[in-house]
Amino acid sequence: MTQLHVAEPADYPVLLLFGHVDGNTPAGVSHSLESIKGCPNPDQPIPCAMTSNTSVRLARRPVGLPVADDFRIDTSEVPTPGPGQVLVRVTLISLDPAMRGWLDDRPSYLPPIGLDEVIRAGGVGEVVASSDPRFPVGSMVQGNTGVQEYAVLDASGLTRVDPALGTASMYLGVLGMTGMTAYFGLFEHGRPRAGDTVLVSAAAGAVGSIAGQLARINGCRVVGVAGGPDKCTYVTDGLGFDAAVDYKVDSLRAAISNACPNGIDVYFDNVGGAVLNAALANLSMHARIVICGAISQYNAEQATPGPSNYMALLVRRATMTGFLVFDHAAEFRTARRRLAQWVADGQLTAPETLVPGSVADFHSVFLRLFTGDNVGKLILDISA
C-alpha cells in the first residue's frame, strides 16, 4: 500500500487519495480499473483502491513506419500529483499524425519524445486526485495525458469537459486540438471569403473533415481530396463538400483542375507531396496555402523532395503559411463555443473512430492513420 498525498496549497481543500500498486499485475498488460471505478463518491476525498499505471514508452526511434518493437509497454506505480497538479485516470487517447514527428530526433516545435519517455498524446480522463478546485475529483478533463492509464498533469494545462458543449471524445476532436487546428488554420491563416474555392486534403480525416465543413459554413465552395471512392462519397454525401477528388487517380492535377474550374483560393494542406504539387498547379490569384501537416511524408526514410511547383507562389502572388494551433490558445474558448454551436445546429458533423482497447494497442491503432483505415478523429478508447 502506497499513500499518495496531495500537498495542500493555501486556498485549496485537502484532497487525499489512497491507492495501492497491484504487485500482481504483469508488466506489459493493461487492465481496466474496476477498483477506481468502484469508488462510491468520486467527489469526496476518500481512500480508494488503486492499481498500477501501464504506459507506452519510446523504446527506440522508428525508421519509416513505426513497428511494434519501437515501443515498450511499462507498468509502474501510479504517479503522485504535487501542488497545482491533478491525477487523471485516462479514458480516451487522441491519435494524431503529428505524433509521428515527435518520435524522430530532430528539432521541431516541440522537443522530440525522449527514449524511454511516455509517448506524448492528448487525452481525456477523469480526475481521481486534485488540489485544484476547478478540477474536482470525478470531473472529466482534457490535457496532455500521454499514452498511459494514469497521468499527473498541471492543472494549468487542463481543459474541463463541459457536457453542455459536448462529449468527452468531442474534446479530443471537434472541441479539442483537432477542431482548434481546423478553425484557426482555416479562418486565421486561410482567410476564406464567401464564394472562394477551398481545397482540403485528407478531407475525410480528423482536421480535414472539419476544416472543409467550416469553409462550407463560411459560404465557400469546398472540394476535398481523399483516398478512394468510399471516402470521396463520404466527403460529399456525409460531410456536404461540393466535390471530392480521389488522390489515387492518374492525373491529380487535372482532376483538381476539373473540380476547381476557377482555381483554388485557399488550400488547406494536411498531406504534402503530390497533392501539394497538384494544388500549386491550380492556384488562383492571391491564393493562400495553409500548411497544417504533411502526412504523406512523416514516415519517409529519406529527405522528401518538397513542392517542385513552389514558384507558382510567384506566378499567382500566393502565400504558403505554416501555423501551430498552440499559438491561438487565447482564443480557444471562443472557437470551442462556436464549434459546439455548429454541431448542435446540425451544420457541422464531427466524425470519430473510437477503437476500444488498452494502451498496449497503441501501435496497431496508431498505424491506421497512415494506412487510410479511419475516418475522422481516431481515438483509442481505454475506458472499459
Next chain:
Amino acid sequence: MTQLHVAEPADYPVLLLFGHVDGNTPAGVSHSLESIKGCPNPDQPIPCAMTSNTSVRLARRPVGLPVADDFRIDTSEVPTPGPGQVLVRVTLISLDPAMRGWLDDRPSYLPPIGLDEVIRAGGVGEVVASSDPRFPVGSMVQGNTGVQEYAVLDASGLTRVDPALGTASMYLGVLGMTGMTAYFGLFEHGRPRAGDTVLVSAAAGAVGSIAGQLARINGCRVVGVAGGPDKCTYVTDGLGFDAAVDYKVDSLRAAISNACPNGIDVYFDNVGGAVLNAALANLSMHARIVICGAISQYNAEQATPGPSNYMALLVRRATMTGFLVFDHAAEFRTARRRLAQWVADGQLTAPETLVPGSVADFHSVFLRLFTGDNVGKLILDISA
C-alpha cells in the same frame, strides 16, 4: 523612303516623322544610328533620315542554358507608331533572369514569348516620334522596348526619365523595375522591422544588392549570400551588408546559421534551390520568406525538386510569399522618389554593369546572368 505618319488624336499636336529603310544593311548586323542622332532639333517634328530596325527574335525554345541559335537577328523597317503611341530609339536594354522564364512555353504571369517574336525586355530610349505631349521627341523614356533598336510603344506604358532623379540606366536599375522589385518585395512582403535579421540571396545581383541595402536603411541586420570571396567582399565592403555567406561553401546551412545567430526573420530569395533550403533550416519564429526569383532553377532541364525543408514553415509559423512587382504599379512613383533620395544621400549604392554592344550581342551578354559574371544591374548598352 517610307513615310511614317503618326495619326492625330484630338488634343495632340501633329507629329510627323520621315525615315527610310536602309536596304544595304545586312541582316544580323546592328549599327549606330548617326542619321537620327544627327537630327538638328529633336524637339521639332521634322523629317529625319532613319535607318532599319534590328531586333532579336526567338528562333526556338531553349533547352537548358540558351544557345546562340535559339535566337534570330532580324532586320526590318522601323515600325510606325499609331495613335497614343511613340516611337523610341532604344539605347539601353535591361537583362533580367526572369526573361529566361518567358522563353519557355509554359503558363506564367506573362504569356510566353512567341516563336519569332521580339525578345521581351525593359529598355530605355529616346523618343523619335510621338503623339503624346507627355513624351515629346527627344525625351528619354523607360518602357517595355524589347531587344531591338526601335520600338513602338503605347504612351500609357512609358515612364519619363527624369534627370533630376537619376540617369537613364538608373531607370532600368534602382529607379526601374529592379529597384521597384527590391522595394516592394522587401517592404510590402518581407515586412522587416528594425532589428530583424534579413537574409538576401544573389546579394551582389541587381535586385539583391538593393533589397539588402534597403533592409540596412530600415535598421535591420543584413546578411547576403553571394558566389565566391570577391562578391562576398563587395557585398560587405561595397554595399554595407553586415555579413556575407559564400554559397559555394560546403555547409551552407551551417554558414548561414553562423551568420544569423538569432535566425532569419526575412529571407529575400532570388535563387531558390540549395540556398532556399538552407534558409528554411535557419528561420526564426514568424519568419517571412519572399519569393522574388529562383535563378538557380531557370535553366533546369528537368523538374526541380523544390524546397524539401518547407515544413520548417510550420515549425517556425513562417510564411512564404510570391509577388510580382507589377501589382504595385500604383506606388511606383512614391518608391522611385524615395530610392532616388537614398541614392542622392549616399545611403544607397546602385551597382550597374553596362556592356556596350549591339542587339546582336544579346545572347552572350544575357548569359552573364547565369554564369555569375556580373555585379548589380546588367544592361546592354546599344547607344553608341
